[in-house]
Amino acid sequence: MNHRQLPPELQQRVRRFVQYKWLATRGVDEEAILLALPLDLRRQIQRHLCLDIVRRVPFFGQMDDQLLDAICERLVSSLNTKDSYIVREGDPVKEMLFIIRGQVDSSTTDGGRVGFYSSITLRPGDFCGEELLT
Known part of the structure; x- marks a missing residue:
């Protein structure tokens, strides 16, 4: 990360993700095991x-x-850490998201509409992105 001159705050986020992934998986690559x-x-x-x-x-x-x-x-399984952006407002929806563990805070300004703000917390068992199905 130093070689690529990543800013310190980005380096910290990378370190936090790697540490969280290690704690969550104990270093086991479940996908590699499944593929075998x-x-x-x-x-x-x-x-x-x-x-x-x-x-x-x-x-x-x-x-x-x-x-x-x-x-x-x-x-496909994915692991995200706190303060990660999974989808940004305005980006096209490309996939459905199923929450298995933890929580996801979702908020919108409805495309930047003045005075509009909506927020919801998704928890295990919740999903979003079902608009792809229609």
Whole structure:
């Protein structure tokens, strides 16, 4: 980071993320382990981990098991630290977000509308980005 002349506050954020990731995973690369497993085991594990939260989305609620399995297979885990921006207002929505652990504070000014501010806290089991489905 020094070699790339990153500002000190950005270096601190990188260090905080690496430390948090280590604490959260204990250094285990779960994705590498999953990829080493046979496809049927990966599907069963993904289904076990994801099916309940996927079913909470009304659009997915009535889908058959085969479609739900396909959705679960495509979910990707990500880890974010406090004060990270996951999506910025005005950016196009590219993915759905399912909260598994922790919380996400979401706020908007409705595109910069004067006097408008809305905020919500998403908690485990919540999701956002369902507008992609329509």
